Structures are given as structure tokens and as C-alpha cells.
Amino acid sequence: MNSNKDVMLPNFLGEDTLEVGHRGTIKDYPGFSPSVDAEGVRKAIRGIGTDEKTLINILTERSNAQRQLIIKEYQAAYGKELKDDLKSDLSGNFEHIMVALVTPPAVFDAKQLKKSMKGTGTNENALIEILTTRTSRQMKEISQAYYTVYKKSLGDDISSETSGDFRKALLTLADGRRDESLKVDEHLAKKDAQLLYNAGEKKWGTDEDIFTEILCLRSFPQLKLTFDEYRNISQKDIEDSIKGELSGHFEDLLLAIVHCARNMPAFLAERLHQALKGAGTDEFTLNRIMVSRSEIDLLDIRAEFKKHYGYSLYSAIKSDTSGDYEITLIKICGGDD
Numbered sequence: 001m002n003s004n005k006d007v008m009l010p011n012f013l014g015e016d017t018l019e020v021g022h023r024g025t026i027k028d029y030p031g032f033s034p035s036v037d038a039e040g041v042r043k044a045i046r047g048i049g050t051d052e053k054t055l056i057n058i059l060t061e062r063s064n065a066q067r068q069l070i071i072k073e074y075q076a077a078y079g080k081e082l083k084d085d086l087k088s089d090l091s092g093n094f095e096h097i098m099v100a101l102v103t104p105p106a107v108f109d110a111k112q113l114k115k116s117m118k119g120t121g122t123n124e125n126a127l128i129e130i131l132t133t134r135t136s137r138q139m140k141e142i143s144q145a146y147y148t149v150y151k152k153s154l155g156d157d158i159s160s161e162t163s164g165d166f167r168k169a170l171l172t173l174a175d176g177r178r179d180e181s182l183k184v185d186e187h188l189a190k191k192d193a194q195l196l197y198n199a200g201e202k203k204w205g206t207d208e209d210i211f212t213e214i215l216c217l218r219s220f221p222q223l224k225l226t227f228d229e230y231r232n233i234s235q236k237d238i239e240d241s242i243k244g245e246l247s248g249h250f251e252d253l254l255l256a257i258v259h260c261a262r263n264m265p266a267f268l269a270e271r272l273h274q275a276l277k278g279a280g281t282d283e284f285t286l287n288r289i290m291v292s293r294s295e296i297d298l299l300d301i302r303a304e305f306k307k308h309y310g311y312s313l314y315s316a317i318k319s320d321t322s323g324d325y326e327i328t329l330i331k332i333c334g335g336d337d
Helices: 034-046 052-060 064-078 083-087 091-099 105-117 124-134 136-150 154-161 164-174 188-201 208-217 222-233 238-245 248-276 283-292 296-310 313-320 323-333
Strands: none
Touching: 034 052, 034 064, 034 083, 034 136, 052 091, 052 323, 064 083, 083 091, 091 283, 091 323, 105 124, 105 136, 105 154, 105 283, 124 164, 124 283, 124 296, 136 154, 136 164, 154 164, 164 208, 188 208, 188 222, 188 238, 208 222, 208 238, 222 238, 222 248, 238 248, 248 283, 248 296, 248 313, 283 313, 296 313, 296 323, 313 323
């Protein structure tokens, strides 16, 4: 699906997979020079007081693959980790988002998953969002990164922090085995729809494993067709059946998968809306979606946000954040709708 053949940089986003489009707000910077940028960043950090504007401009106008080259160059020229210098020079939400920008995507997701599971209480919403929106290839890279950083398997941590059907479904997603092909099989859709119907609506009690298997392993286009067939069989939307048959985090997870299969940018727009509305901002979610989708589908997320809430993501960020943090998010957002 990638027509951009002149990319020599390692692409951490998976180029031939399903929902990774070129609908990002951040692209490779033309005329890119890692050494010029490394020097620019160094000067911005080293001076008396930080030159935040230069720092923001450089890091939000380069793709992640280009930022990785700046990091290498920075290390070679100054013998220091750029991430460490940013951490010691900046603070608060501004520091968090700048560090996020210089982290490779798979490592960033691994760290977000770890944060979701550490300490008392698990942030199930974050686990659900990351595991339902990443491609199989991304999941494999995230699992690898997780093991490299924490010397523990992602599966083991999920197992010890969650339980029951929710755990089973998360582990299936973490395995990165979802079919990614764009072909749909009508016969299979009818068969799966019948299986789902038999496992839920038709049965006394619910066969959760059938729901997990079909929803966590079939491709999104295939699931869309299955949901249409399901409606024909049961005269009900799959969402209504899930709500009626299941409960708790397992229900939340399956509904998230259905939402992603139907319209992933709309699902993420809704998450951003939740993060920005009401008292206090959920920066953990805001940073994660803005940074992780900035090279994939943030343009589509912006369009869905405007469509569903009647105002732009840009204006929501502006009214809810401030200072250098706001400026950085606005640059990643890439424009007003």
C-alpha cells in the first residue's frame, strides 16, 4: 500500500499492513540532515535557558525514523543520550511529549503498556486501546521491544495483571496473530456470524471463547462483513449482543474491537474527546494517541473528531492545554479543521 519507495529509513510502522495509511500529519522532512538537526537541538538545549521553539520545530517536523537518526548523530557528536538531556532540561507534560517524540514507536508502545500495568490498579482503557489498534506486525515489534526493555515478556505481565476472559483476549491480541489481508470471504463471514449467534444470543449462558477467537483473529474487513451477516441472522447489531451477553473489561475490549473494525479513526477520536473533555486533561492518553498516530492516520482522526463533536481537535487542544506543551501538540495536530 506504500507508494513512497524512496524511504531508506527503517519503517517501524509496517508499510504493507492494513490500517497503516499515509494519513499522518507528520511526514519525512525534505532536505533532512541529521548532523545539522543534532547541532540545532544541542544549541537549543545548551544555551542559557532552553530555546523551546527551535526544539519543538525540529522534533515535530521530522518523522520518527528521522528523529532516530538525529539521536544517533547527537550521541556520536556529544557523547550523550538526547533523551537524557531532554529529561534533565525540560519538565512536566512538555518533557513527556518531547521524550515520546524521540522514542521509537515500538518502544514507546511497550513503555505505555508497562505504565498501564504498573503500580496499584491497571489502566484497562490504555491496554485495550493499544492492543486493539495495532497491526499484527506492530504487536510483534512491541513484544520484542517490551522484552528488550524490561527483560520480561509482555504476555507474562498481562497474565499477572489481568484475569479471566479479559486476560485471554488480551493475550490473543498481544500475540499479533490477527489476519491482515484485505481479502474478504463471504462464506467464512456467514459461518462466523452463525457461530457468534450460537455462542451468545441463542444459548443459555455465553461461550466467550468463540467471541475471543473470531474478534481477535479475523481481519477488520472480514469482521465488518461478519457483523453485517450477524445482523441478518439475529436482527440485532453485534454491539447490542455483546452488551447484553458480556460484562466488565471483557465487554469493553470486544466493543473496542468492533468499533475499530467499523472505523478506527472514529474510535481514536472518541478516546481523544474523552481525554480532553471535563475537568483535567488525561495527558497519558492524549500524548499516546497524538504521537503514535501522527504518521499513520491523524488526519482521519481529526476529520472524525470534527464530524462527531462539531469542533476541531485543534481547538479542543488549544482550550485544554497551555504553554510549550500546547504548542507541541498543535504542531503534531498539523492544522485546524
